[in-house]
Amino acid sequence: VQLVESGGGLVQAGGSLRLSCVASGFTLNGYAIGWFRQAPGKEREGVSSITSDTSTYYDDSVRGRFTISRDSAQNTVYLQMNNLKPEDTAVYYCAAAPLETLVSGYLSDDYRYWGQGTQVTVSS
Secondary structure, eight states, X not given: XXXXXXXXXXXXXXXXXXXXXXXXXXXXXXXXXXXXXXXXXXXXXXXXXXXTTOOEEEOTTTBTTEEEEEEGGGTEEEEEEOSOOGGGOEEEEEEEEEGGGOTTOTTXXXXXXXXXXXXXXXXX
């Protein structure tokens, strides 16, 4: 099982980025895919997640600005991030878990598999 994130970078406040998470070694069916972020000196937090029936979940801090989606044919999950703010600066990770293992919710960090992360920096 492998998750590879891409799409991070440096953007000005108000700008947009689209992160990609390509999964290999398993299919998205029966899995939730989550996006998490960790800023320097802060704990990792759940940003958004999508389940195999395409139900979506968002943290309040990003709702209305970020959109999660999936392409099952490409085994890829995307995170479209619009109207970025400096406080969105963090390393963003995607994670995967079988749906039945996420007993604490889809934005908890009980995920089984994790990518290596991609840096997102938003300048003011």
